[in-house]
Amino acid sequence: MGVGKSTVGQLLAERLGLGYRDTDADIVAEQGRSIAEIFVDEGEAVFRAIEKRAVAAALAEHDGVLALGGGAVLDADTRALLAGLRVVYLSMEVEEAVRRTGLNAARPLLAVNPRRQWRELMEARRHLYEEVATAVVATDGRTPEEVTQAALDALELKKA
Numbered sequence: 596m597g598v599g600k601s602t603v604g605q606l607l608a609e610r611l612g613l614g615y616r617d618t619d620a621d622i623v624a625e626q627g628r629s630i631a632e633i634f635v636d637e638g639e640a641v642f643r644a645i646e647k648r649a650v651a652a653a654l655a656e657h658d659g660v661l662a663l664g665g666g667a668v669l670d671a672d673t674r675a676l677l678a679g680l681r682v683v684y685l686s687m688e689v690e691e692a693v694r695r696t697g698l699n700a701a702r703p704l705l706a707v708n709p710r711r712q713w714r715e716l717m718e719a720r721r722h723l724y725e726e727v728a729t730a731v732v733a734t735d736g737r738t739p740e741e742v743t744q745a746a747l748d749a750l751e752l753k754k755a
């Protein structure tokens with residue numbers, strides 16, 4: 596969360612001359628309400644079910660760069676759909692995460708104690724990100740443009 600998937604995803608798509616899509620944006624458009632509203636109104640389990648459908652639809656329809664929400668990989672079927680695709684895991688340390696997400700209420704899972712909540716989420720998820728990734732790019736101290744270049748380099752290496 597806040598590592599730059601949406602920001603870098605758009606830049607990456609521009610650099611590759613491909614389309615860009617973001618499953619959180621798809622969900623907001625389909626539901627007609629914000630991610631935070633879905634969490635508040637219906638809870639995380641309902642959000643995850645909506646997200647699972649949105650990711651499957653996007654992977655089926657879209658041929659380009661796709662940014663996922665940070666929790667999409669919690670679902671085993673979603674992880675299976677990612678197998679065989681080029682998946683970039685953007686990483687960062689906790690201090691960078693707090694700087695980037697701040698007290699932004701748009702991310703309900705970090706709303707109360709961002710530092711502690713982020714650490715706990717990463718402990719639970721790191722192995723899943725590593726499982727689905729075909730390339731890992733550290734983003735600390737890098738601008739979005741530098742991260743994009745590093746992702747291109749990492750993807751290029753993977754092609755060889």
Ligand SMILES: Nc1ncnc2c1ncn2[C@@H]1O[C@H](COP(=O)(O)OP(=O)(O)O)[C@@H](O)[C@H]1O
Pocket residue numbers: 596597598599600601602603662695696734737738739742
């Ligand atoms: N490399 C970066 N350096 C500094 N700030 C960044 C970087 N990448 C993204 N940001 C900022 O961090 C915030 C979260 O970025 P976003 O792309 O929405 O992340 P994600 O989609 O992974 O949650 C935004 O305010 C964005 O401008």
Ligand SMILES: O=C(O)C1=C[C@@H](OP(=O)(O)O)[C@@H](O)[C@H](O)C1
Pocket residue numbers: 596597600601619630663664665666667701702703704
């Ligand atoms: O990591 C998560 O569980 C979430 C990440 C968010 O997307 P970003 O990773 O784009 O912030 C969004 O899907 C929702 O708030 C839940």
Ligand SMILES: [Mg+2]
Pocket residue numbers: 600601619662663664
């Ligand atoms: Mg995003």
